[in-house]
Amino acid sequence: MKDHILKFLSRTAKRREPSPIRVISNYLLSLPPDKDVLSLAAGAPAPSTFPLQSVSVTLKSGETLNIEGDAMAAALQYNRTIGQVGILNFWGKVIEEMQPHPGPERQTIVTTGAEFGSYLVLNAIIDEGDTILMSDPVYPPMLLKSKALNANVVPVAEDPEVGGLCPKQLQATLENWPSARKKPKVLVLCPTGSNPSGANIPEEHRKEIYKIVCEHDVLIIEDDPYYFINYGKPLKSFLHYDSEGRVIRLDSLSKILCPGFRLGFCTAPPQLVTYMERHYSVSLLNSCNMSQAIATAYFEKIGIEGFNQHTQQITQYYKRQRDVIISALDKHMSDLATWIVPEAGMFVWLKMKNIEDTSGIAKLAMDNGVAFVPGQAFVTEDVKSPYLRLAFSLVPEEKLEEAVIRLATSIRQST
Numbered sequence: 001m002k003d004h005i006l007k008f009l010s011r012t013a014k015r016r017e018p019s020p021i022r023v024i025s026n027y028l029l030s031l032p033p034d035k036d037v038l039s040l041a042a043g044a045p046a047p048s049t050f051p052l053q054s055v056s057v058t059l060k061s062g063e064t065l066n067i068e069g070d071a072m073a074a075a076l077q078y079n080r081t082i083g084q085v086g087i088l089n090f091w092g093k094v095i096e097e098m099q100p101h102p103g104p105e106r107q108t109i110v111t112t113g114a115e116f117g118s119y120l121v122l123n124a125i126i127d128e129g130d131t132i133l134m135s136d137p138v139y140p141p142m143l144l145k146s147k148a149l150n151a152n153v154v155p156v157a158e159d160p161e162v163g164g165l166c167p168k169q170l171q172a173t174l175e176n177w178p179s180a181r182k183k184p185k186v187l188v189l190c191p192t193g194s195n196p197s198g199a200n201i202p203e204e205h206r207k208e209i210y211k212i213v214c215e216h217d218v219l220i221i222e223d224d225p226y227y228f229i230n231y232g233k234p235l236k237s238f239l240h241y242d243s244e245g246r247v248i249r250l251d252s253l254s255k256i257l258c259p260g261f262r263l264g265f266c267t268a269p270p271q272l273v274t275y276m277e278r279h280y281s282v283s284l285l286n287s288c289n290m291s292q293a294i295a296t297a298y299f300e301k302i303g304i305e306g307f308n309q310h311t312q313q314i315t316q317y318y319k320r321q322r323d324v325i326i327s328a329l330d331k332h333m334s335d336l337a338t339w340i341v342p343e344a345g346m347f348v349w350l351k352m353k354n355i356e357d358t359s360g361i362a363k364l365a366m367d368n369g370v371a372f373v374p375g376q377a378f379v380t381e382d383v384k385s386p387y388l389r390l391a392f393s394l395v396p397e398e399k400l401e402e403a404v405i406r407l408a409t410s411i412r413q414s415t
Contacts, residue, residue, distance in 0.1 A: 004245065005269040008185055008219055013124040016278040022081060022285075029080050033070075042078070050076050057294055065297040067290075075293035081281045082273070083110025084289065086296035091251070091265050093304050098237040104245030107270040109277060110287045114225055114252035114264035119145055120276040121221060121248055121266060126151050131184040133173065133218070135165040137349070137378035137387070139195050142188055142223065154184065155380045163199025163340060165189050167208035174216045186219040192235060193226030193345020196378050196389035200343040203235055210241040218246070225252040225264075226345035228311040231319045245269045253295060255346075256311055261291035318346060318393060321400065325392040328404035336411050346393040354415055357384035361414040368413075370406035 024041045031037060054068035055075070067075055074084060082088070091108055111117035118141075126132065128150040134142065136155030146153050156173055159166040170187070177183055187209075191201040201209070213220055222238045238247045248268040253261060266276065280286070302310060325348060326341055337350040352358060359374035375387025395403050 003271060005219075005271045008125045009272075009275060010123065010125055010127045010130075012127075013275040013279070016275055018278055019281045022281040025078065026080050026082075044078050047073060047077065052076060055290070055294070057297075059298075063301075065294060065301065067293050067297060071293050071297065075290045077289070079286050079289045079292075081109075081277050081286050083108075083287060084292045084296060086300065087263075087292050090296065090299040090304075090307075094251075094307070095239070095249075095267055097304075098249075099239040099242070103239070103242055105270055106239075106245070106267050107273040108265050108267045109273050109280070110292065111250075111264045111266050111280075112284055112287045113254060113259070113262045114223065114250040114266075115141060116262075116284070117250045117264050117266040118142060118221065118223060120279055121250070121268070121272075122146060122149060122151075123279060124272060124275045125185060125219065129182075131182065133170070133184045133187040134380070135189040135194060136380070137196055137375070138380060139190060139223070140377050143380060146188075153380050156187070158194070158197060158199060159205070162202055162205070163197060163343065164191065164194060164201030164205060165209060167205050167212060170209060171212050174212065174218070183216065184218055186221055187213055188221045188223060190223050190226070191238065192224055192230055193342065193347070195226070195345060196347050196373070196375075196387075197340070197349040198342025198345050198347045199340065200230065200232065200235060203233075206236065206238060207241060210238060210247075213246060214244055220247045222247055222249045224250065225255050227251070228256050229315050229318050229346070230344040231315065231322065232343050239267070248272065256314055257295060257298070261295060262288060263291050263295055321346075321392045321397060322348075324397050324400045325390065325404065328401040331401075332404050332408045333411075336408060346391050348390045348392065350388050350390065352386045352388070352411070355411065356386055358386060358388040359384075361410055364414055365407060365410040368406045368410045370403050370410065372407065 028037065028039055028042065054066065054072050057065040059065065087110060088108055095108065111120065122145055126149045129152065131152040131154055132146050133154050133156050136157050138155060143153060154173065157166055157169045158164055191206065193200065220238055224237065237249060239249055248266065251265040253263040299307060322342060329339065337352050339348055339350045342348055355361065359376050362374050365372060373389040375385030379385055392400060
């Protein structure tokens with residue numbers, strides 16, 4: 001199974017050649033510090049011309065992270081396309097906790113956020129006319145990237161009872177696939193705190209889904225930015241079940257560190273990472289080295305145990321936010337809409353009882369001082385939707401009820 005991923009590569013990916021300059025640069029960067037090589041190869045600027053000497057970052061705890069010496073030098077200069085060693089080593093420990101048993105060989109590349117990671121993956125495997133299966137409702141940026149590649153996007157419904165992508169729907173879609181059509185290449189899903197529904201795919205369903213994609217030779221893109229913001233029973237990544245090397249996992253630091261760093265990770269079969277790296281090396285070159293240096297210093301300071309404690313604190317914060325908005329919805333909107341209490345993430349997915357198209361009340365709501373995303377943004381076709389998505393992450397706890405009151409007022413005014 002080692003080279004099985006190669007058959008999934010797009011024609012564009014197969015045409016990508018390694019950058020000869022980056023091949024040399026990456027080799028030089030991999031050498032031990034005491035190796036005496038006078039490089040006349042790299043077109044890198046002289047560090048002596050850089051005006052910055054060091055960076056000091058103050059944490060909310062009052063402690064300080066100092067980026068200086070070799071770390072500062074690496075942060076200011078071009079660096080490896082795949083990512084700096086320190087941050088990759090730390091994230092490797094996080095991935096090990098997700099898949100404790102030995103599995104297929106995998107490699108991780110640092111990406112400029114998970115958003116750019118998914119862009120790299122789709123470009124590496126999707127040709128014009130290929131079919132992508134997506135959990136329905138869909139995440140809009142993933143849909144837009146797929147449409148830009150002129151791919152066929154086929155929605156697969158979530159389970160109406162327990163939430164998350166429904167294995168029976170997936171099985172039916174693949175078993176009834178027209179013989180004259182090329183089968184789907186990949187299934188895209190957000191298994192924890194799905195955006196927008198907030199649902200988790202239960203563990204038994206994850207096992208079923210993995211079994212189905214193996215039977216039909218389909219890859220999985222596990223887009224999982226809310227993995228660490230799970231309010232219920234801990235769930236296993238699809239990496240845990242991946243005995244065949246067909247899971248491509250996307251992680252993000254935006255929700256658990258800060259989005260301004262623009263850092264994420266893609267963990268995938270090494271052969272796929274190679275082609276992603278080739279694309280990266282002639283586009284963004286590498287993710288922000290200063291962001292990587294600060295994140296590495298923070299992670300090395302707190303360690304894996306501290307990282308787990310940090311994500312637990314974040315989860316507790318968002319759980320309080322969720323509880324407050326659900327209480328407000330129960331109080332002010334139970335006659336207007338239905339919803340399922342989100343199990344993870346940052347969103348509540350509401351279905352209006354007497355409104356067919358929520359896009360029609362979006363402006364009225366903003367005039368009343370509250371904003372939401374109409375459900376039409378999360379469907380594959382240009383159709384009306386009675387749904388809307390509320391994000392409870394940003395509004396302060398003490399103002400969440402007022403936001404719900406303004407929304408309820410807007411809905412009543414529109415009917």
